[in-house]
Each structure stands twice: as structure tokens, then as C-alpha cells.
Amino acid sequence: MAQRVRSWWGWGWADAALDGDACAALAERVAPFLELDGELAPVPEVSTMDAPRVAPPAALAPICRADPLTRAGHAHGKAYRDVVRNLRGELANPPDLVAYPQGEAAVVAVLDWASAAGVPVVPYGGGTSVVGGVEYRGGGPWLSLDLTGLAGVAEVDEVSRAARIRAGTLGPAVEDGLRGYGLTLRHFPQSFEFSSFGGWLATRAAGHFATGHPHIDDAVEALRVVTPVGVVESRRVPASGAGPAPERLWLGAEGALGVLVEAWVRVLPRPGYRARAAIGFAEYPDAVAATRAVVQSGLQPSNCRLLDALEALLGAGAGDGTSRLLLGFESADQPVEALLARAVEICRDHGGTVVTESTVEDWRAAFLAAPYRRDALARLGVVVETLETACTWAGFAALHAAVVTAVAELGGLVTCRFTHVYPDGPAPYFTVYAAGRRGAEVAIWAELKAAASDAIAAHGGTITHHHAVGRDHRPWYDRERPPPFAAALRAAKQVLDPAGILNPGVLID
């Protein structure tokens, strides 16, 4: 069987990109809303590239590659700005080397050499960062550390329901390795097909389940991290009160404090009981209040995703102007119809009406196809990107209004959905659309993003609920982070990475 090829410039599989006809159809649908600037941009070829500025030592040469396509594929993540830059052939600073360790010893060897040689190392899992997490913006040669060779579910403890999984395992392989045991990690971020287990941990990813523990952090039992000064291995216990939790220093450290090589995580029996419904609300504030009431009821729906009217229209074809709450319950042990019925009752108390369930399917299909459509829109010159936050329920209305206003003032359209909900607040996820001008797309997006981020920060939201900080969120992250914590992080970095080679520019300068 021929292996499917990943797109070096855009999302996912190369063969899944929208073809010419599909792009033309999309252009027709978009034209009434947004002016298009010119024709469909061609799919780019990798242009010539400067020779690598550094060569690996003999011991590492067998695991390193430096061909242009490999280097181009590791130059950027998969944000809108990355796709636009790739489409325009703007590969200003590709990695000089891409290393493919097949085990922990090779990771240690790479860090040893890089520390001695002063070569920055940027860990790369699935490469799906949308925040500049896998590109290097400093000067001089650098190495992209592709961890996909550290792959697979290494061990399963069926009694304790936990699994040891290697960092480079992509989402589908995680589930493939657990399925035979009747188990699942139940962590399904939108990037699931192409993102890696280690990347989830390094960026504190959140799966698409709405409540409970959406962040992968809470599934972690123990982890193993290679740092330039030694290996971190935390003890495998269900919980501990022994000092600050060691795992929490590396969860979210985005490769700046070490390279995660594997972790023990809690896994679950595969659910056999399911129930779901879609609820329509004529008024958005009612929909928000209903969503809050459901999550504060203690019912713990697995899905509790509120789409505003524009999101429901564009994403799920709901043309009646209502907001839609998609509700789902799951259990491996007992029926869940009664739980759904209670949640629906709460929604009815807030003016909701059960609508046809196809919203759920329509929305899910659109959800998974969204990144491919995003790439096609980029080729059409449209500015389209997402941003996300979390805030308190008390603060949501003002934050939402401020983001909508900030984007509208710059001529953009914005939709909102809740990707996750907590008893104390939602995680609003915004999709921004704007007309582009060829060559100015990145600048237009940067202006929109800055305005929306300022609005979020001014209204008490976090700069990211699950996209991570990377390099793009640094200005807002640096203001959000308490200064003494920044000082502690810098001090930790100094002792763990004395040569300063680990993903310089993310989190810490």
C-alpha cells in the first residue's frame, strides 16, 4: 500500500487538499460575504534553499536529514500565517538539520551535541502548532528534533487502567495501541490525526470532550523528560501531596525545559452507552445561561458545545438564526438517557427547543474538514484563522462583545463557539474572517489578532486555553504571567538548560 504523503505547506494529507473545482465552489460561496483579491494561488513547490550552515557529528549523521523538502516541512507549524508564508515561498529560516531519534539515547546524544555546539533544538511532534511553536526565529543554524520515531503504546497496566506511551505517537496510533485492550485515552483534539502525544503534553492540549478533564494534564500519571542535565522520571502514582507536582513544570513548557520522551497516562474503558441532542435558542444570552446551568448541574456531558448563530450557519448549516447547543453523554458502565433528559429539561427551562440531531453530524464533519477549507481560503486570498481563550461566566458577555467589536472595527467577521465549559466559565473559541490583499495577508491577520488579543486580555481572559503560547502569544503571555513566576521559570531554565538550546523563544527569552 502506498503511504499517504503529508502536505509540507498546508494541513494534513497532501491528497486531501481541496482540488480546483472545490476551491472554485468555495470561492462562489464566500464571494457574497468577502471580496476576493485575485485568483486561486497555486500549490507551491519547494524552492531552492541555502545549504545547511551546520553538519551533524558522525555519530548523529545517520539520524539527520537536510534535504530541502524535509527542511521545508519542518520550517513552520500549521497556522494560517504559516500556510500563507508557505504559499508565497517565504521559507526565511528553515532548520539546517532535522534529526529523527529512534529512542531516548539518541535524544540524549542530540542534546549533548547541541549543548556543546550551541545549536538550538526545536522539538517537533506532529508539527501542528498554530502559535509558532516549532519554528525558530533567532539567527544562526538550528535543528528540528522530529520525535515521530519514538512511537507507540509501550505498556498497558490493565488493572490500574494506565498506559505508557511514547512522545512521538500520533493520535490514531495512540488509539490503535489501546483498542485491543478495550481502552481509550479519549483525547481527541481537532488536530488528532496529525498531532503527537508528546506535543499534547508539551502544549497542554485539550481534547474535544467538553467537561471533566479536557486538558491532557489531568490524565498524566508520570512523565519522562530528557534535559541537558539529566533525565526526569516522576513516580507513577494516582495522586500525591509531596511538594509541588513535578509533572506540572514540564506540562506546558513547550520543549523549553526538556524533551518529553514518554509518559504514563490514565486510560478509560471505551464507552458503549451514548445519547445526544441539539438544542436551538432564539436568543444567544439564553443559550449561554442554559449552557452554564447544564455544566453547573454536575451532569458532566461529554459534549456541551455552544455554537453562536453565525457559527451554526457557517459550520452546521443552521439557517434559522438560532444558536445551537450540542449535547452528548457517554458511559462505559451505565445508560445515559436520563442524564441527557435532565440536561434537555434544563435547556427548556432557559427557552431552548430540541432541533434535528443532524446538526451534530453536520457540525462534526465541518469541524474535521475545517483546516483543509482554511487552506483553500488562504489560496483564495481570504484571511481566516481562529483564536481562543477561557474566562469566567461573569466576565463572558463583556469579553465576547469586546472581541466582536475589535474584529468588526477592522472589517472582520467573527463567530464564536464554546469548545469547553467549566462550572466557573467557558472556553470561547473565535473564528475570524476578513478580506485579504495579496501579499498583505499576514499583516492583516496580525492586526486582527492583536486587537482581539488585547480585548481578551483587557477582559480577564487567558491568551490561550489550549493552543499554547509558542512565539506568537509571547507579548500577551508575558503580561499574563505573574512576574515572580517568570523569574522562577527563567531560573529553572538556567539550571536545566545551561546552554539555552531548548526551543529558544517560546515562554522564555
Added chain:
Amino acid sequence: MAQRVRSWWGWGWADAALDGDACAALAERVAPFLELDGELAPVPEVSTMDAPRVAPPAALAPICRADPLTRAGHAHGKAYRDVVRNLRGELANPPDLVAYPQGEAAVVAVLDWASAAGVPVVPYGGGTSVVGGVEYRGGGPWLSLDLTGLAGVAEVDEVSRAARIRAGTLGPAVEDGLRGYGLTLRHFPQSFEFSSFGGWLATRAAGHFATGHPHIDDAVEALRVVTPVGVVESRRVPASGAGPAPERLWLGAEGALGVLVEAWVRVLPRPGYRARAAIGFAEYPDAVAATRAVVQSGLQPSNCRLLDALEALLGAGAGDGTSRLLLGFESADQPVEALLARAVEICRDHGGTVVTESTVEDWRAAFLAAPYRRDALARLGVVVETLETACTWAGFAALHAAVVTAVAELGGLVTCRFTHVYPDGPAPYFTVYAAGRRGAEVAIWAELKAAASDAIAAHGGTITHHHAVGRDHRPWYDRERPPPFAAALRAAKQVLDPAGILNPGVLID
């Protein structure tokens, strides 16, 4: 109304200590099991004490006390070894000063002065540490920082279900401040009546609810900490993926990285629906398997406490030799009988039988009275103390056997209960009893504790699930903690507390 007086030497209220008759009755009950060495020790008077070796500056003098009774009451925590030392008048190193700040500014002033003067500061909330967390074991003068003046629920966000609570608020005042809103923090450690909100956070305390989020960590939305180099204030959001979680560096830092002054925590509606049952099991392994099955079912009982046969006998008067699983469910929104019925069904599948519910009440009464009984046993010369851990389900049987053997080899008796259970493992809690010899009790206990702790460590358990590290757990904590994490913590301490005055000896030397 006369204010009740706290015992300076033992647990809780001075007037709740067992009186002479009660002690005599207890002696009669214990005598068949454990040889008693001599008579009931008298309740001690505070002996004369060396004069303080340091005086506060004029600005702090109004909030400082140095009378012997205040100093004696802040010299030790409330572990068995503390009570024994107090009973023997062994107050080797009481604080020279006890400061009572009434607000954050005074905390800042104390740390400023202490940093300049090089005087160690040991934060003191309810003073209920059982691991040497509130005593200082270095040389030279030191100050105990009593935070009970920073008290009360300062603010409630009813929409987002969160509350801002000051660090020195004791358990009952936390609930008093929330009750009027129909809300509860639902955090009830055994020490609830006398321990403080800030102490819970600093030590990663666990409430008595068995599943869900027993550790207070997971209730924290944001915190505020005074360090010698500035104030930490994290942003109040329901969740974030922006770098490593700042809160997690201070949760469990036991005052070594700053003084927690207040925090926003998630609160809950008070439950109105409840159901409970007690299940007897003839065979302990069946009881363990049933408990595991219940917690892995996803049912989330609020109480799921397994008592082994000896614990059931001594703690709940169950004389039939069975192990007892105490199950409870609660909800503020919906009836829970069906959940209990499903849990009971699981227990029956594992050989369990529903027994009279009074076990629950008997056990709860004994649970709350246990520390007072412990003090009386200490006066009778009996060695009695608890220790606790968490381990995987796969590792529990071997760990349990090793602890029982280690204690038995030294002539002790040990009972076990699960205080908390997780899908991946239990938190076993051991009570150790041994005959004492007057004057040698502390040494006898130290030997038992070391043997049990070595057994726990050898079998993959953590040195503490919720008692914290303090000074007593340092040898095992230092081995459990990954060395690069220790280096990171030391580096953080260096920048946050350059003079090294914050609770020296806990976590970090």
C-alpha cells in the same frame, strides 16, 4: 460568650481533651492489646522559657507576641511526636516571636524585615501539621507567622461559582462565609475544624470526599502569594494552556516559596440529594477489587472508603471480622439512588453484602474524635500515629503486605483504610499502634515510621498523599523527587527568596 481555648499541647479545643475517667476507660480497653508503661501523664504546664533572642522592629512590635504560652503553642504541629514532646515539656526551639499580620501589607513588612535581618519565617495557619511543617529545626532565632488574622470569605462570584478566601480562614469560617449563598467549598479534611484555607493550599490537602477532586489543588482558580521579591497574582480563569500553570508551583510549596495570602476557588451548590450504604466483605482482596470496580465504573461516589477488618473493628465497632466499604453519593441537582444501586450491584458481584448503615455514623464519629483519643493514648504511653500514601491498583497488594510486615516486625499493629480512591489506584491510610516505653516513644515511633516509609518507597508509593512533606518526610521526598526537578525548585527558591528565610528545611535545604 467565653471564647473556647485551643490546646497548646494537643489536638483541638482544650476542653475537649479526654478527662481522667475517659482516659481510665480507654486504658482498660487498650490494655488487652498493648502493654501500658506506667500511669497517665499529666496535662503539662508551659515551663519557663528562654527569653526571645530577637526583638521586632518598632513598626512590627504591635503585631508581635513573645509570651511563653503563645510561643509554646507555635513551637510544634500536632503530630504524635509533637504531642509527646509537649507532654514531656520538650520545647527545645520555640519561635522567638509570633507575628499576627491583619492584612497583606503586614505580611510584606514582616518578610522585608526578616529578609534584611536574616530571621527565618515559618508560616502558621491552623498549626495542624503532622509532618513538622510549622517548627524550625535550624539554629538561631526565628519567627512564626500566624496568618489567622487574614480571615474570611472576601468575595463571592455567584454567577461563576467561585469565592475569594483569605489564607488564615479556618474550615468552619470558610463554610460559614459560603452558606448564605447556598454554596460550599466541600473540602473537609479530618483537621477541618482547626486547619486553615491557606494551609490546605500550601500542603495540597485532601478533603474527605473520596473521588472527583479530593486535593484542594483542583479547586483553585487563582492565587495570591507574597514573596520577598514581589506579589504573585495569577489570573482568574477556569482553565488555561498558557505555559506551565503558575499556581502549581506554590500549591504544595509549604511556605518555602512565598506566603499565600488569598485565593479564588471554585465552590459548589450545597447538595440536597444523598444516598449511602455500607457493604461488608468476608475477604479483603474481594473488598479491594470491588472498590476498584466501583471507582473505575465512572460512578464518582462522594464517599468510597474501604476499612480493613481491624479498622472496621477499632473505628466502627464492626466485630464480625469483615472489611467494610462505606459508599455515599451526593448531588445538588438530581436524585442519586440509582447511582448507589449500581455501585451496590457492583459490590455484590464481588461478594459484598449490604450491612447496617450505622457503620457510617459510627465510623464518622470515631473519625472526628480520633485525634483527641490519640492524645489520651499518648498520655497513656501508647505509640499511635498514622501514615499514608497512594499507589497503583496493580501495586497495592504488595505495598500493603510490605507495610504490615515492616510494622509487625517491630512489634506494632497496623490498620488500613482507603481515604481516597482513583481510577488508577487507592490512597491507603495506615494507623499504627505499638506499646511505648516512657521517654522512648519518639524513638520507637521514628523506627516504625522509617520502616513503613521504606516499605512504601520500595513498592512505588508516594511518601505522602495529603499529609505533605514538612521536615519529617524529607529523606523519602528527596529520593522520590526527580533530581532535575529538585534543581529547578532550588533555583526558583534562590530567586524568590534570596535571603533564604521562608520556612527553611521544608522541601529544600
